[in-house]
Amino acid sequence: QVQLVESEGGLVRTGDSLRLSCVASGGTFSTYVLAWFRQAPGKEREFVAAISRTGSPTFNGELVKGRFTISRDNAKSTMYLTMNNLKPEDTAVYYCAARSAGWVILTMMSDYNYWGQGTQVTVSS
Numbered sequence: 001q002v003q004l005v006e007s008e009g010g011l012v013r014t015g016d017s018l019r020l021s022c023v024a025s026g027g028t029f030s031t032y033v034l035a036w037f038r039q040a041p042g043k044e045r046e047f048v049a050a051i052s053r054t055g056s057p058t059f060n061g062e063l064v065k066g067r068f069t070i071s072r073d074n075a076k077s078t079m080y081l082t083m084n085n086l087k088p089e090d091t092a093v094y095y096c097a098a099r100s101a102g103w104v105i106l107t108m109m110s111d112y113n114y115w116g117q118g119t120q121v122t123v124s125s
Contacts, residue, residue, distance in 0.1 A: 002027040004096050004116035011122045012086055020081040022096030022116055029077040030054075033099040035112060036070060036081045038092035038121075045095070047107040049081065059105045064090075086123045093118040 007021040024032070035050035049060045049070035058070050069082045079096055097112035106112075 002032075002098055002100065002114040004098060004114055006094065006096050006116045006119040009094060009119040009121040011124065013124050014087060016086050016123070017082070017084045018086060018121065019083070020094055020096075020119060020121070022079040022081075024077045024079075024098065027098075027100065027114075030074040031100065032114075033102065033105060034070075034072060034079045035097045035099070035105075035107070036079075036094060037097060037109060038090075038094045039118075040089075040092040043092075045109055047109075048094070050105040050107060051079065052105055053103060057105065059107070061107070083121075086121075088123050088125045091121060091123050093120050095119075 003025050005023050036048040037045050038048050039045040047061045051058045051070045055072050067085045072079045095118045096116040098114040099112045
C-alpha cells in the first residue's frame, strides 16, 4: 500500500513563493506517474501538474503555466511543487497523487489510485 504525505502548506501573500513536497512510502516510487491536484472551497478538485516516472516530461494545467514547476527526486521518494507569483485564486487544498500503472501523464482524478491527505495553501491579497 502506497502512502503519500504532503508537507505543510501555509499562509502567504500575493506574489510570494512556496514549495510543497510529497513523500511516498510503501511502494516503488520510480514506477509511479505523479501529479498535483487542488480543490478550492465550493469547487471541484482540479488538475495542477503531472510528471513522468523519470522526471521528464512534465505537464502543467493552464492556470499555473509559467508559475508552478513540478519536479521529483526518485532517490528521495519525493515530489515537489514549486509555486511562484502566487495569487489569491491559488488558494486551495493541494493534493499529491500517484498512478501505479502506465507511463503516460494523465490529468483526470480517476487516473490516479493513491492520494495524500491534502495541505492547505492560502494566498492573501
